[in-house]
Amino acid sequence: MSKERIKISEDLYDIMPSDYQDLVKSATYGKEDRGWKDIGNSKELIEQHSLCAGCPESMAFRYILASLPNPEDTVMVGSTGCTSLVFPMVAVHNIHSLFGNQNAIASGLKRALSVRFPGRTKDVVVLAGDGATVDIGLDMTLQAWFRQEKFTTICFDNELYANTGGQESGLMQKGFVAKMAPVGKLFDKVRLPEIARESGCHYVVQCTVSKPSLVEKVVRNAVMIAREIGPTYLQLYTPCILEIGKNSMEGLQEMRDSEKPTERFAYKEYVSEPAKQLLAEIAAKDKEKKAAAKQLASQGA
Amino acid sequence: MADTHSVIGTKNKKGQTFTDTWAMMNDAPRTPSFFTGSEVIKEALRRASCDVMIAYPITPQSEAAALIGELFAEGYIGDYFRGESEFAVMSQCAGAAFGGARVFTTTAGPGTMRAMENFPMWSGARLPIQMIVTCRGINSPLSIQPDTLEIAYLLNTGMLVWHAETAQDFFDWILKGYMVSEEPDVHLPLALCCDGFFVTHTKDVVNLTPADMCLPPYDPYRSPVPCMDMECPPVRMMRDPFVMKSNYISYATHASWQQEVWAAVERSRKHTIKWLNGLIETENTDAEVLIVASGTAVSQGREAIRLLEDEGIRCGLVKIKVLRPWPGEEIREATKNAKHIIVPEFNVTGWLAKEIRATIPNSERVHSGPRVCGGMTMPPEIIVSEIKTLLGMRTMSLAGRGS
Amino acid sequence: MTQYRVLPGPEHFLPPSAASMGICLPNPGEAHINGVIVPEEQAYEEAAKQFLMAKVPTLFPGPLVLWAWNEKAAKKATAIRHLYNTLKECVQPGQTPMLIPMPDYRPKYPKINPEVEINPNHPNLTIWHNKIDCCMFIGVHCHQANLSLKIIRGGTSCYTIAMCAQAGHEDAMLSFRDASVEKIMRLADAVKRLKGTVTPRLTSAKSGASN
Numbered sequence: 001m002s003k004e005r006i007k008i009s010e011d012l013y014d015i016m017p018s019d020y021q022d023l024v025k026s027a028t029y030g031k032e033d034r035g036w037k038d039i040g041n042s043k044e045l046i047e048q049h050s051l052c053a054g055c056p057e058s059m060a061f062r063y064i065l066a067s068l069p070n071p072e073d074t075v076m077v078g079s080t081g082c083t084s085l086v087f088p089m090v091a092v093h094n095i096h097s098l099f100g101n102q103n104a105i106a107s108g109l110k111r112a113l114s115v116r117f118p119g120r121t122k123d124v125v126v127l128a129g130d131g132a133t134v135d136i137g138l139d140m141t142l143q144a145w146f147r148q149e150k151f152t153t154i155c156f157d158n159e160l161y162a163n164t165g166g167q168e169s170g171l172m173q174k175g176f177v178a179k180m181a182p183v184g185k186l187f188d189k190v191r192l193p194e195i196a197r198e199s200g201c202h203y204v205v206q207c208t209v210s211k212p213s214l215v216e217k218v219v220r221n222a223v224m225i226a227r228e229i230g231p232t233y234l235q236l237y238t239p240c241i242l243e244i245g246k247n248s249m250e251g252l253q254e255m256r257d258s259e260k261p262t263e264r265f266a267y268k269e270y271v272s273e274p275a276k277q278l279l280a281e282i283a284a285k286d287k288e289k290k291a292a293a294k295q296l297a298s299q300g301a
Numbered sequence: 302m303a304d305t306h307s308v309i310g311t312k313n314k315k316g317q318t319f320t321d322t323w324a325m326m327n328d329a330p331r332t333p334s335f336f337t338g339s340e341v342i343k344e345a346l347r348r349a350s351c352d353v354m355i356a357y358p359i360t361p362q363s364e365a366a367a368l369i370g371e372l373f374a375e376g377y378i379g380d381y382f383r384g385e386s387e388f389a390v391m392s393q394c395a396g397a398a399f400g401g402a403r404v405f406t407t408t409a410g411p412g413t414m415r416a417m418e419n420f421p422m423w424s425g426a427r428l429p430i431q432m433i434v435t436c437r438g439i440n441s442p443l444s445i446q447p448d449t450l451e452i453a454y455l456l457n458t459g460m461l462v463w464h465a466e467t468a469q470d471f472f473d474w475i476l477k478g479y480m481v482s483e484e485p486d487v488h489l490p491l492a493l494c495c496d497g498f499f500v501t502h503t504k505d506v507v508n509l510t511p512a513d514m515c516l517p518p519y520d521p522y523r524s525p526v527p528c529m530d531m532e533c534p535p536v537r538m539m540r541d542p543f544v545m546k547s548n549y550i551s552y553a554t555h556a557s558w559q560q561e562v563w564a565a566v567e568r569s570r571k572h573t574i575k576w577l578n579g580l581i582e583t584e585n586t587d588a589e590v591l592i593v594a595s596g597t598a599v600s601q602g603r604e605a606i607r608l609l610e611d612e613g614i615r616c617g618l619v620k621i622k623v624l625r626p627w628p629g630e631e632i633r634e635a636t637k638n639a640k641h642i643i644v645p646e647f648n649v650t651g652w653l654a655k656e657i658r659a660t661i662p663n664s665e666r667v668h669s670g671p672r673v674c675g676g677m678t679m680p681p682e683i684i685v686s687e688i689k690t691l692l693g694m695r696t697m698s699l700a701g702r703g704s
Numbered sequence: 705m706t707q708y709r710v711l712p713g714p715e716h717f718l719p720p721s722a723a724s725m726g727i728c729l730p731n732p733g734e735a736h737i738n739g740v741i742v743p744e745e746q747a748y749e750e751a752a753k754q755f756l757m758a759k760v761p762t763l764f765p766g767p768l769v770l771w772a773w774n775e776k777a778a779k780k781a782t783a784i785r786h787l788y789n790t791l792k793e794c795v796q797p798g799q800t801p802m803l804i805p806m807p808d809y810r811p812k813y814p815k816i817n818p819e820v821e822i823n824p825n826h827p828n829l830t831i832w833h834n835k836i837d838c839c840m841f842i843g844v845h846c847h848q849a850n851l852s853l854k855i856i857r858g859g860t861s862c863y864t865i866a867m868c869a870q871a872g873h874e875d876a877m878l879s880f881r882d883a884s885v886e887k888i889m890r891l892a893d894a895v896k897r898l899k900g901t902v903t904p905r906l907t908s909a910k911s912g913a914s915n
Contacts, residue, residue: 001531001773009772009781012765012805017820020770020807023537047537075400075529078539088542088810093529095399095540097422101392104384108353108396108404113530115352115379116401122530140392143385427847485846486729486871523870525846527767534771535808544811544825550855551811554825556718557854561847564723564874571728 001072003030019047023091029072035220036066036212045071047089051082054248056209056238056255057156061086063215064127064154068092069223074123075113077106079132081163082240083156100137102128103144106151123223124151130171131161134190138170145199148230152222155192155233158240166243173264178243193268196233202272203232208255208265224282225275232275237265309517313350315376317515322480325516326473326576331508338501341468342407342433343368344509345475350516352379352402357390360445361497362407362435369405387412391419391432398428399540401521401528403479406430409497410437413451417458423490424459424562426541427526429482429519430490431475432460435497436596436647438675446676447496449596452624453652459562461491461569462625463577464595468505470622471495476516477576485523487569489562496597496647525565570626580628583635585617590688591639593632593657595621598645598679605645605684616688621653629660641691642667645684649674710739710877712864713857721854722874729872730881737878744880751840751878752894754863755791755801756902758838762802763788764822764852766844768869770805776885777843783888784842790892794899798906802834806841809848824848824855831860837905840865841876842883850875867891 006029008016027043028034038044045065051058061083068074071092078087080099087094097105106126113122133141133155141153160178161167168181170190177184196204203225205218215236222232239254241247246254258265271279308319320329325348336344342365346354354373356366373381379402384390387408397404408416413434423430438444439451455462461482465471474493482491495501521528527538544554573580590609592602599620606616619635621628636642636657644654644667654669661667668691671683682699689696706726713719727739735747742750755761765784772778784803791801804822811825818833824844831839839862841849846868853864853875865880866873867888872881880887 001533001536005532005773006536007772009770009778011778011781011785012770012803015765015803015805015820016770016807017805017817072536073531075531077396084543088539089537090539091537093527093531093536093538093540095396095529096542097392097395097399097426097540098418101389101395101419104389104392105396105399107384108355108393108398108402109400109529110396111380111382112353112397112400112402112404116530139385140389143389147382484871488847525850525870526848527845532773533768534773534777535767536771537808537810539810542810550826550828553718553855553858554811554851557851557858560718560721560724560854561850564721564850567721567723568729568871 003072006072027091028066034066034069035216036063039066045091046086049086049089051086052242052248054241054251055082056241056251057082057158058086060156060209060215060236060238063209063212064219065090067216067219068123068125069220070121070123073121074125075109077102077109077124077126079128079137081129081132083127083129100132101140102126102132102137103153104140107144107147107149110149110151121227123227125223126151126153128155129162130155130157130159131169134170134192142195142199145196145201145231145233148200150226150230152226152232152234154222155235156238157235158238159189160240160243162240162243166240189264193233193235193270197270200231201233202230202275204270206235206265206268208237208259210252210255210259221279225278228278229272229274313515317348317513319350319517320514322476322516325510325514326477329510329514331510333506334509335504336468336507337504338468338471338495339365339368341472341507342475343372345472346405347372347377347512348510348515349405349476349479350403350518351405352519353397354378354381354405355390355393355397356381356383356406357387357408357412359387359409359412361437361501362409362433365433365435365501366407387416388419391416391423394430395419395423395426395428398430399426399529401530403519404430407433407435409435410439410448410451414439414454417454420455420458420460420490425558427488427524427565428490429479429488431478431482432490432492433475434492434494435501436494437497444675447498447597448648448674448676449494449496449646450648450650450674452494453648453650455492455494456625456652459489459566460625461489461566463491463493463623464621465493465495465500466596466599466620468500468507471500472507472509474577479516479519481569481572481576483519484569484572485525487565487572488525489565489569494596499597566626573623573626577622579631580621580623580626581631581635582620582622583618585615586619586635587638588615588617589638589640590614590616590643590692591619591636591641592616592643592645592684593619593621593636594645595624595653596647598647601679601681601684602645604681605688608681608685609688614688614692627656627660632657633661636661636666639666641688643684643688643691644669645679646670646672647674647679648672706739708739710857710874712861712877714859714861715857719854719858727874729874730879732882735878735880736872736874739874747878747880748891748894749898751865751891752898753902754838754865754878755895756794756898757905758799758863759905760800760802760834760836760838761791761795762804762834762836762839764804764806764839764841764844766806766841766849767808768845769843770807779885780843780888783885787888787892787895790895794895796904796906799904802836804830804834806844809845822852824852827852827856828859831856831862836862838863838865840867842867842888843869846870846873849873
């Protein structure tokens, strides 16, 4: 939808609650260089959520929604879990259908949008937890990558099933004691980033959400590459502070501690050759634009 | 924005003319053609203006699913691919329908069962997907042979469930099915069932509508729920948010949601009666003996009635075309004169007889059977024999030759 | 033929959907009142009468008209404003017409502000809070309108009207179908025409929005 169509009927404008008026007045739909810096000076595409106080997932949500390059033409797909408690508050169309089928839903959705809107950009972004992505939905996660479906998969990795109360998941660390892992998890954390690379993803990043600028960069890259080339995958550490026994204010530190070079969430990136080329082209265009703007500004001055 | 009516009379990229469906189905000339059931599915899809078809191999629907792939290659279908399992396929169908596409798929037996979690999701999400179910055995040991047990599982999903008897039914109902299930007051998925092999793999003469006419396209903006394409309000929209906070009103919302799905099933009655000329068909319902059946069992019933006539026994017939919505009123009316109601079925549990018993007064009149399953055929003679036994007449054993 | 009638509640702990009780939707050119099919003309009169009788006659515009996503939507919004203004002009002192939006359909936690909006997951809260005894939904997607109408019938005594752009709503006490700018204007005309001929329920001891 063009930004111009996200507007309130004039004759009913005054009765709309203010958060909707704000959404039209000061959200960043259609803003080309939107990003995490808009947070605080614009209406965010996420309303109050019902996550636990201090949950890093809520930070991740805000950064991602601020960074989507084209929210007015993006449809998101979620899955069952803590994320699905946030999605009703998100101001882009989004779908929850079943637990684990998110990449199948996204495959059908992306193809339908391509059939219905040929020649137009319609980005599809999957955002689901690690249980949905790696355990119950692994088949559909991988198959979408094998088929080279053109959408981004984002996994919020909190290393357990949080919404059901802290059970063992495939992305949990070995040895961690949890519900359903009464003597500690007996096998290693599933290496999905490596599997993603081998399954045909063109852009794979594993990181935490401690730095908004980094989240912005990888989300933009992932969406642009998925749009033009093929599947992309982001695995973001969003620790469940509740289940790992931390306090509300300790989420950020937990992420900083876990992203040190020797730790399990050290920054990891894979970019395929065609994706590298695309990123270089985008960077060159950006540079050109900036130079032109600079020249224009100097001429004006 | 797409407007269904304004495109009528215009041509699609294959040169087919978008045609008013009523005129296409009722007034346009028909060409008799000798086709298998699978080929008939393909021919119906050629005329269905289908956006997305998703396939997966499982006998006995594999041939139809592959033939539709040929249609895609010819340019008649917007997109087509093979999914990784029936569970995934049905979710992919949902994704495409959420995105505003007209969607088609086919499945059978164990595939239906594997995908089952999707079906109440489809109806809860009001997705008018059409799914062909070519029924086969579902239990261990494995059987690929015709058996209608899986229909029993579909009856409570909130989907519309129709049961075709012949390839002609199939051809007409695939096209008419979209007209019913896409009505904004219905907007529900349709399970269009047939008995595998008996219908899919046998050849029959089917009267086809002209190949240069096709259905008007689906208009997703008449949907009773917002289409997920970021083209319509509200933009702050989740399909479908949880309504399960622990309080009475959330539970009441979920309850009302479920009721609304079933209300939509009810609303389909009016449209289905119009398009299929009734939910049931009847012959000689003034007879004391009545065969009530659906699917291939109807054909076997017809043959049994012919054999009984030769012996001077008059027997009527009720063909149940639509199982959801359930034609309770029609069945009560059609069976009011019957002393014996025979329900032949191709499954072990006799689900149809149970439904009929729960519908009519004096349900002891319902005789559940004969029943066969696991791929056995149902010779009309066993229906005849069952009826004669009921009437207290002598009948030969059909089981074998003795020692 | 069903004996069931769609009447103001509170009807039941969990009332049945009207469709499951055999109530059918009107055909083009028709409307229904209490589940009985009537010529559309009659429905304009009855809807206008119900508005003029009510203590708090209320319009609930939904997303399809609140958002100017196409030209038709914006025009409908103008017509709805006109209808609301007409109501204000035609009621007597003590009657308070309201115009409350249903901006979207998400369940709102921890709670909505029932003074400024209505939500399909708990529409009764808005009805109760504002003591609304007659309301009309317009521009709400049919599924969500039906949820709202059924919950309102279940737990409140509010008279419900649906101005539906598609096939209409059996769960409302009165429903139009194929809503258009013209139909909204015709309803406003009916209100104007009946001004002063209907006695409002102002003196009634029992508030319309009981329970």
